[in-house]
Amino acid sequence: MNEQERRAGWQRRLLTSVLSALVTGALVVFLPRAVGSTWREVGNVLERVSVGSLVLLAVVWIAGLWAHSFVLAASMPGLTKRRGLTLSLTGSAVANVLPLGGAVGTALNFTMVRRWGFTRRAFGGFLAVTTLLNVASKLGVIAVALGLTPILHSAAAFGRGSLLFLPVPVAVLVGVWMLADERVAQTIGRRLDRVFRRSRLEERLPRFRRTTLYLMRTGWRPMTGGMVAYLALQLTLLWLCFxxxxxxxxxxxxxxALAVERLLTLVPITPGSAGVVEIGTSAALVALGGDPAGVAAGLLLFRGFTFLMEIPVGGVMLAIWTSLQRRSAPQAVAA
Structure with missing residues (x-):
């Protein structure tokens, strides 16, 4: 890649970042009006939060992250829960700032696990298992919420727009089908090889399948317990915010509301689905009878922890990790 191409790529990334930031900011600013309120009314509700309440919310938020670290540690044998928490927060910090930052966060996590001595195959299995579990857990929450619609009359909370997310469960079903039958993995890999030359997916997909099944067989208990605890603590955090x-x-x-929030995060239109989640989930709660100002304030408080706080906390953890790597490099050379 020559200098001109690098400059053009940098300019495209910068333009995308600026546009994404503008869209996110516009959506957040538009939030009160979208649900029939004003920023003055939302601010009056937010003034009710005490310092003690913020501490309590922070404790529940951290407990949820720690519960999720059990899932991460079980997905990569040898990974400690502390390092799993580091991967989660640093990856989220990048994903919540950059447009399509999930790919950048994944690349960062790959660099980190390689520095810790894990293989490419171990990270591939980790990525496959955690992605499958995260998407499956979100779809599970959505399925339970949809099952409650006859009782709650909550169909309006999802709306027709949820049909746009149909490709996500379809992709999960294809993934489950691949896990159930190795021949399906080989067939899909062979067809993808025709599209992506030299990808060797016919060979790699069956290998990823075997790795994924092994990890799920050996770690299903901490994976299941950690994910259920994480979702329960997310619901607790949402309840406490209100x-x-x-x-x-x-x-x-x-x-x-948690199910709608999970639904909207499946396709991140903006970094971390910021703005989209707040407007969509607030509109769902208003449709279920919530007060517009109170709903908007509660969602902003909830997302302040689950989205905004991940950026500085993850950034600090990344800075600490980078500093430790720089200190260990001269020692390794001296040795």
């Missing part, structure tokens, strides 16, 4: 604001919403209604 409790500390004195906005009365039932737990079943908030479960539906």
């Amino acid at each position: 409790q500390v604001l004195h906005v009365p919403l039932g737990l079943a209604v908030l479960f539906t």
